Amino acid sequence: MSGTFDIPIAAVVVSAQQDLWEITGHAARPFVPIAFHLSQVSDFGDAQAEILPILVKSGQTTSGSGGSAITPTPTEPGGSAAGFVAEINNTTKASAGTIVSHGAYGFNVLTGLDVVFTQEQQKLMAAGRRFTIELAGTPNDAITVTGTLTVQEVGS
Numbered sequence: 001m002s003g004t005f006d007i008p009i010a011a012v013v014v015s016a017q018q019d020l021w022e023i024t025g026h027a028a029r030p031f032v033p034i035a036f037h038l039s040q041v042s043d044f045g046d047a048q049a050e051i052l053p054i055l056v057k058s059g060q061t062t063s064g065s066g067g068s069a070i071t072p073t074p075t076e077p078g079g080s081a082a083g084f085v086a087e088i089n090n091t092t093k094a095s096a097g098t099i100v101s102h103g104a105y106g107f108n109v110l111t112g113l114d115v116v117f118t119q120e121q122q123k124l125m126a127a128g129r130r131f132t133i134e135l136a137g138t139p140n141d142a143i144t145v146t147g148t149l150t151v152q153e154v155g156s
Contacts, residue, residue: 005151007072030125033125035149041146052135056104057134058132
């Protein structure tokens with residue numbers, strides 16, 4: 001069996017590079033990132049346009065800091081709690097270890113970013129592995145970001 005969970009970011013002001021999401025897998029359960037969505041709700045109009053780099057990585061051995069822990073929400077009513085640990089908006093990014101890059105994307109702040117990993121693109125993260133989705137560029141000015149990361153935990 002497995003459980004699917006959403007990890008939301010709800011109207012957080014972002015003005016610096018950071019790990020938007022950091023997932024640390026349960027010691028005995030692998031997980032699979034399924035999809036993520038990003039948008040901003042504060043800057044409108046062509047003068048505010050910018051495209052920010054988003055990097056998907058795993059393998060860091062040192063957790064980030066400066067953000068907050070969040071409880072993943074089961075996508076099924078009455079679903080069990082997640083075994084993995086989720087953090088959002090760590091302004092000191094996760095680091096060290098053998099870091100693997102899984103993808104690079106452009107977040108257009110006017111149109112948002114939706115990434116749904118196809119079955120061929122989905123990466124099974126080993127039990128205990130750390131995974132991040134990183135804002136790798138600094139916004140020209142502060143933006144208010146919303147988004148959701150969906151993760152499936154195998155064996156929960």
